[in-house]
Amino acid sequence: xxxxxxxxxxxxxxxxxxxxxxxxxxxxxxxxxxxxxxxxxxxxxxxxxxxxxxxxxxxxxxxxxxxxxxxxxxxxxxxxxxxxxxxxxxxxxxxxxxxxxxxxxxxxxxxxxxxxxxxxxxxxxxxxxxxxxxxxxxxxxxxxxxxxxxxxxxxxxxxxxxxxxxxxxxxxxxxxxxxxxxxxx
Amino acid sequence: xxxxxxxxxxxxxxxxxxxxxxxxxxxxxxxxxxxxxxxxxxxxxxxxxxxxxxxxxxxxxxxxxxxxxxxxxxxxxxxxxxxxxxxxxxxxxxxxxxxxxxxxxxxxxxxxxxxxxxxxxxxxxxxxxxxxxxxxxxxxxxxxxxxxxxxxxxxxxxxxxxxxxxxxxxxxxxxxxxxxxxxxx
Amino acid sequence: xxxxxxxxxxxxxxxxxxxxxxxxxxxxxxxxxxxxxxxxxxxxxxxxxxxxxxxxxxxxxxxxxxxxxxxxxxxxxxxxxxxxxxxxxxxxxxxxxxxxxxxxxxxxxxxxxxxxxxxxxxxxxxxxxxxxxxxxxxxxxxxxxxxxxxxxxxxxxxxxxxxxxxxxxxxxxxxxxxxxxxxxx
Numbered sequence: 284x285x286x287x288x289x290x291x292x293x294x295x296x297x298x299x300x301x302x303x304x305x306x307x308x309x310x311x312x313x314x315x316x317x318x319x320x321x322x323x324x325x326x327x328x329x330x331x332x333x334x335x336x337x338x339x340x341x342x343x344x345x346x347x348x349x350x351x352x353x354x355x356x357x358x359x360x361x362x363x364x365x366x367x368x369x370x371x372x373x374x375x376x377x378x379x380x381x382x383x384x385x386x387x388x389x390x391x392x393x394x395x396x397x398x399x400x401x402x403x404x405x406x407x408x409x410x411x412x413x414x415x416x417x418x419x420x421x422x423x424x425x426x427x428x429x430x431x432x433x434x435x436x437x438x439x440x441x442x443x444x445x446x447x448x449x450x451x452x453x454x455x456x457x458x459x460x461x462x463x464x465x466x467x468x
Numbered sequence: 469x470x471x472x473x474x475x476x477x478x479x480x481x482x483x484x485x486x487x488x489x490x491x492x493x494x495x496x497x498x499x500x501x502x503x504x505x506x507x508x509x510x511x512x513x514x515x516x517x518x519x520x521x522x523x524x525x526x527x528x529x530x531x532x533x534x535x536x537x538x539x540x541x542x543x544x545x546x547x548x549x550x551x552x553x554x555x556x557x558x559x560x561x562x563x564x565x566x567x568x569x570x571x572x573x574x575x576x577x578x579x580x581x582x583x584x585x586x587x588x589x590x591x592x593x594x595x596x597x598x599x600x601x602x603x604x605x606x607x608x609x610x611x612x613x614x615x616x617x618x619x620x621x622x623x624x625x626x627x628x629x630x631x632x633x634x635x636x637x638x639x640x641x642x643x644x645x646x647x648x649x650x651x652x653x
Numbered sequence: 654x655x656x657x658x659x660x661x662x663x664x665x666x667x668x669x670x671x672x673x674x675x676x677x678x679x680x681x682x683x684x685x686x687x688x689x690x691x692x693x694x695x696x697x698x699x700x701x702x703x704x705x706x707x708x709x710x711x712x713x714x715x716x717x718x719x720x721x722x723x724x725x726x727x728x729x730x731x732x733x734x735x736x737x738x739x740x741x742x743x744x745x746x747x748x749x750x751x752x753x754x755x756x757x758x759x760x761x762x763x764x765x766x767x768x769x770x771x772x773x774x775x776x777x778x779x780x781x782x783x784x785x786x787x788x789x790x791x792x793x794x795x796x797x798x799x800x801x802x803x804x805x806x807x808x809x810x811x812x813x814x815x816x817x818x819x820x821x822x823x824x825x826x827x828x829x830x831x832x833x834x835x836x837x838x
Contacts, residue, residue, distance in 0.1 A: 310838045312807070329529065340526040340543040340571070341710040341730060344699065344718035348529035358710040358732045360526060362543050362581075364574045382573045382602050383581050386710070388752045389734045396732075396753050398583060398768055400602035413600050413613045415783050415800065417752050417770035428783045428801025430600065431613025433627055437497070438650055442803060465808055465838075468495045468650075514714065525711040525728040525756070533714035545711060547728045547766075549759045567758045567787050568766050583768055585787035598785050598798045615785065616798025618812060622682070623835055653680045653835075 314441065315467035318408075320401065321448060322365045322381040323373050323457050326351075331454070337363035341386065351453050355394075356387035367401060371448055371457060379403035385418070393420040397427060397445075401460075403435075410434020412462065414443055429462060440466040499626065500652035503593075505586065506633060507550045507566040508558050508642050511536075516639070522548035526571065536638050540579075541572035552586060556633055556642060564588035570603070578605040582612060582630075586645075588620075595619020597647065599628055614647060625651040684811065685837035688778075690771065691818060692735045692751040693743050693827050696721075701824070707733035711756065721823050725764075726757035737771060741818055741827060749773035755788070763790040767797060767815075771830075773805075780804020782832065784813055799832060810836040 327335035329349035339348045341360030346352030352359050362384050366377035383399020394417065401412040411434060416427025424446050432439040441464035450456035512520035514534035524533045526545030531537030537544050547569050551562035568584020579602065586597040596619060601612025614626040626649035635641035697705035699719035709718045711730030716722030722729050732754050736747035753769020764787065771782040781804060786797025794816050802809040811834035820826035 310808075312838070327528070338528040338543045340528050340545055341732075342718075343697070343708040343710050343732075348527075357734075358708045360545070360710055360730070360732070362526075362528075362545070362571050362573050364542075364579070380574075382579060384571065384573075386732050386754065388732050388754075389750075394734070394752060396768070396770065398581070398600065400581065400600075402602050402604070411602050411611070413602075413615070415600065415768065415770075415785065416803070417772050417781050417783075419772070426781070426803035428803065430615045430783070430800040431625070431627075433601070433611035433613065438495075438625065438627065440801065440808065442801075442808065468497070512713070523713040523728045525713050525730055533712075545730070547711075547713075547730070547756050547758050549727075549764070565759075567764060569756065569758075583766070583785065585766065585785075587787050587789070596787050596796070598787075598800070600785065615800040616810065616812075618786070618796035618798065623680075623810065623812065653682070 310465075312465065314463040314465055316439070316441075316464040318462040318464075320367050320369065320378070320460050320462070321371050321457055322367045322401075322460065323455070324361075324363055324365045325455050326361060326453065328454060336365045337361045351387075354390045355392060357390045358387065360384060360386040363399070367403070371459070373457070378405035378408070383414075394418065395420055408435050410436045412436050412439070416443075418445060420447065429464065436464070438466070438468040439464045495650075497650065499648040499650055501624070501626075501649040503647040503649075505552050505554065505563070505645050505647070506556050506642055507552045507586075507645065508640070509546075509548055509550045510640050511546060511638065513639060521550045522546045536572075539575045540577060542575045543572065545569060545571040548584070552588070556644070558642070563590035563593070568599075579603065580605055593620050595621045597621050597624070601628075603630060605632065614649065621649070623651070623653040624649045680835075682835065684833035684835055686809070686811075686834040688832040688834075690737050690739065690748070690830050690832070691741050691827055692737045692771075692830065693825070694731075694733055694735045695825050696731060696823065698824060706735045707731045721757075724760045725762060727760045728757065730754060730756040733769070737773070741829070743827070748775035748778070753784075764788065765790055778805050780806045782806050782809070786813075788815060790817065799834065806834070808836070808838040809834045 325336045327338040340362050343358030365381040367379040368375040380402045385395045385397050398415045413431045427443050429441040444461040446459045448457045448459040510521045512523040525547050528543030550566040552564040553560040565587045570580045570582050583600045597617045609631050612628050617624040629646040631644045633642045633644040695706045697708040710732050713728030735751040737749040738745040750772045755765045755767050768785045783801045797813050799811040814831040816829045818827045818829040
């Protein structure tokens with residue numbers, strides 16, 4: 284019997300040695316936390332200084348800083364400080380700010396690249412969530428990376444699914460962000 | 469006795485199966501490595517080309533490239549290559565360079581967004597550390613994410629606490645960065 | 654014998670408790686996935702609008718948007734949408750697009766900072782890979798961080814080794830990217 288016990292123990296030992304060495308091997312894809320938020324972007328067009336939450340700060344040679352450029356806005360960089368709300372109403376009380384940048388990066392369709400943070404400060408959530416990723420705008424639902432967080436989101440990682448919930452010409456858009464954390468600490 | 473042993477083994481097995489599947493569950497918040505560094509930013513203002521370590525490269529429509537813009541510098545992007553030192557003395561021998569960008573992203577207070585790397589090359593540390601995050605400048609101590617590293621910091625993740633250690637008008641600032649790694653490999 | 658068994662079990666238990674608490678402790682540096690890809694950048698110079706895959710969208714005060722600036726292009730930001738190929742031939746069928754930005758960030762040598770995504774869409778790979786990091790261009794082989802991924806690269810992390818495979822003046826360069834994932838999920 285002793286040898287049986289030893290064998291079983293050794294097997295378990297090996298099993299965990301291997302699973303630790305290849306940390307990806309056993310991970311299951313269940314989110315440990317989930318969050319759905321909306322943010323609202325009003326871009327400065329030269330006439331809406333009071334309402335604008337973002338502004339063009341970089342443009343290609345054929346562009347300028349108040350009108351999004353030709354060729355699907357290729358090369359336009361916008362910096363933003365957008366209100367985050369729990370629902371899709373621009374006038375709902377904000378629970379934080381989405382702060383960062385996006386830039387348009389294709390000449391034959393609308394795509395963007397995002398680098399930004401959610402800075403949350405409400406009764407429910409205090410902390411920041413950091414995102415980067417490609418945003419193929421014309422696709423209904425697209426995934427970007429949650430690469431880190433602080434405060435309530437200390438060291439978190441995950442995937443954020445971004446959907447364009449609404450837009451009005453080139454001036455306003457609203458994104459729905461469905462954040463699924465898979466590493467929660 | 470055999471059944472007792474089996475039961476204990478099975479319990480341990482289950483325990484680790486669960487803890488592997490939910491990798492966040494058991495993690496403790498003790499840093500596996502800690503590093504305190506300073507970096508120094510001298511922004512180009514049209515007259516300090518020799519000393520400047522950073523320059524404005526993007527601005528909103530109401531700004532320009534030698535004076536930080538009105539409205540709390542909203543929309544100004546700066547690219548930097550700043551010396552890193554072990555203490556708060558600008559003239560200490562640098563142990564590396566902080567390279568990347570920051571941009572101001574609020575119209576009613578000073579906040580920035582950071583995307584940069586520490587490129588360390590000294591007797592103690594060789595490698596890079598990559599950071600992104602929101603920087604609410606007026607807050608004394610603010611946290612950003614360490615999202616990866618190379619060399620001595622291979623695959624590391626953590627939290628960096630940033631403090632404004634000193635500043636002189638719009639031309640110079642010094643940041644103290646207290647890096648706590650929680651994943652070290 | 655019972656006490657021996659108990660002791661062994663307890664030791665194993667402790668071992669894994671500790672290794673879970675300090676997740677870095679046991680990790681081995683074997684890639685769980687490896688990928689070698691090339692991407693090709695043709696920068697807009699005012700005359701190659703049809704072929705250009707990138708454009709200067711930010712420049713320091715001494716620069717402009719069609720010629721890379723003096724002082725080692727310090728401060729130039731380029732946005733790109735570059736074809737990705739499996740080999741070093743610009744005319745090979747692309748397997749995806751490299752989308753993002755780079756900016757030059759040193760005044761006395763060529764270095765850049767990269768923030769971009771691989772958007773892969775081929776028979777072999779569907780999904781995105783997100784990168785950031787410092788790129789000391791004059792060094793033969795330099796490492797940046799893979800900070801996340803989606804689709805086939807769900808939650809992946811790793812290191813990408815970047816090499817300049819070819820370049821033609823300031824207009825064209827080709828990068829070889831050797832991606833090693835160490836977290837695969």
